[in-house]
């Protein structure tokens with residue numbers, strides 16, 4: 208469904224991604240494993256159009272999307288939970304979750320439907336909804352970032368190191384949530400990045416390795 | 426004592442209202458685009474020129490005099506729509522991602538262009554169109570005489586402050602702007618067209634500057650140099666309040682205007698420098714301004 212080919216990125220004159228490629232298939236959960244600084248975040252940001260590319264192609268269902276402005280990916284059904292959560296501190300949790308729906312100007316009924324679906328999948332978010340974005344714990348924030356990404360992720364979901372910094376119990380909880388996602392959204396392609404492979408054994412259908420900006424299949 | 430002080434303070438608040446319009450526009454553009462538009466004051470003076478010309482024309486054409494009121498606001502809107510989108514699309518957009526030095530140089534260039542443009546179009550003679558001021562007249566309460574136009578100005582400033590707050594908190598566009606201010610990259614990834622937001626914020630900034638200029642015309646003549654004077658004052662106010670702070674701009678406008686009045690009353694020699702002395706004092710104690718918090722961004 209989403210194919211990345213020959214993706215190259217330079218940051219400050221240093222080659223960070225070297226012509227890397229992989230494919231994400233519908234209904235398949237892939238894990239991208241790599242050490243700190245291997246290029247996981249850069250790969251996701253480049254696919255999201257948040258970084259200039261040296262070259263390469265990204266296609267979604269055969270359509271080239273690499274040159275689209277960044278904001279158009281949400282409308283195509285690509286959800287993204289960045290590293291470090293990145294919630295809007297001054298917005299309530301609910302407004303944070305609703306942000307993509309607001310950005311796409313979805314009709315009120317559709318906005319509500321999607322929000323309720325997210326709450327049904329992540330009930331703990333309904334309890335937090337009136338708190339400010341800056342007033343939740345790291346673990347709660349990861350769930351909010353997941354919920355926000357799910358508002359638009361009809362096709363593809365990118366989660367950048369969701370386990371980083373989570374206490375073991377919370378990490379287990381998050382891994383279970385990802386396992387449940389298989390039943391909840393069976394048809395989407397999911398890519399989760401992680402620096403250690405352990406946590407994702409139950410989650411991954413496919414494992415990709417990234418090392419010094421190049422991807423290989425495990 | 427009160428008989429002389431109260432009119433002075435009403436005078437100060439009316440001035441504060443005008444400064445507030447410009448400063449809040451400057452601060453809004455800064456927080457969304459992260460660009461300090463050095464030409465912002467010129468858009469105040471263009472708004473003033475347009476409003477004064479239209480006002481004089483309405484009177485000369487023998488049209489009903491009350492039309493000069495809507496003409497003030499429409500002149501500001503016309504100025505904003507004529508200049509806002511085109512300047513943002515061309516010059517300003519070109520500076521995104523470039524260094525602050527480049528941004529200051531480019532907007533300073535724009536300032537020079539706009540100043541020349543005003544001399545070419547409106548000449549160098551002072552223009553004075555005070556019909557709205559004369560129409561509204563005065564009221565006398567408790568033996569003190571008030572200029573009704575000044576009271577209206579204060580009311581309008583309060584309405585704009587509340588309106589901006591509601592716009593940012595409640596409306597779709599306002600919330601998207603606030604998200605862009607807080608985190609530009611995440612906003613893009615969540616589907617916000619940041620370029621569109623930049624254009625909207627810049628045009629809104631021009632509208633506020635031009636509104637300040639237009640509303641000032643009934644109280645004072647419009648002449649070359651107004652843009653530069655206004656820019657310096659608006660910057661001082663925005664810095665005192667904290668760049669990017671809407672309420673900060675409001676409070677700082679009042680502080681600066683009151684400081685000016687106090688200076689006129691107690692130390693006339695300091696009248697012109699009073700705003701900058703206040704700025705210096707505030708920035709020494711709070712480098713990000715009264716409402717600024719350094720790292721956290723919000724509007």
Ligand SMILES: Nc1ncnc2c1ncn2[C@@H]1O[C@H](COP(=O)(O)OP(=O)(O)OP(=O)(O)O)[C@@H](O)[C@H]1O
Pocket residue numbers: 218219223241242243244245246247248249250290368402
């Ligand atoms: N803004 C930047 N400026 C300079 N170098 C950068 C920048 N961002 C990333 N890099 C470099 O690019 C490489 C890949 O970084 P990236 O953040 O993609 O790694 P990562 O796999 O996500 O690491 P982590 O596990 O620490 O999140 C690193 O060598 C990093 O130093």
Ligand SMILES: [Mg+2]
Pocket residue numbers: 247248249290367368
């Ligand atoms: Mg990373």
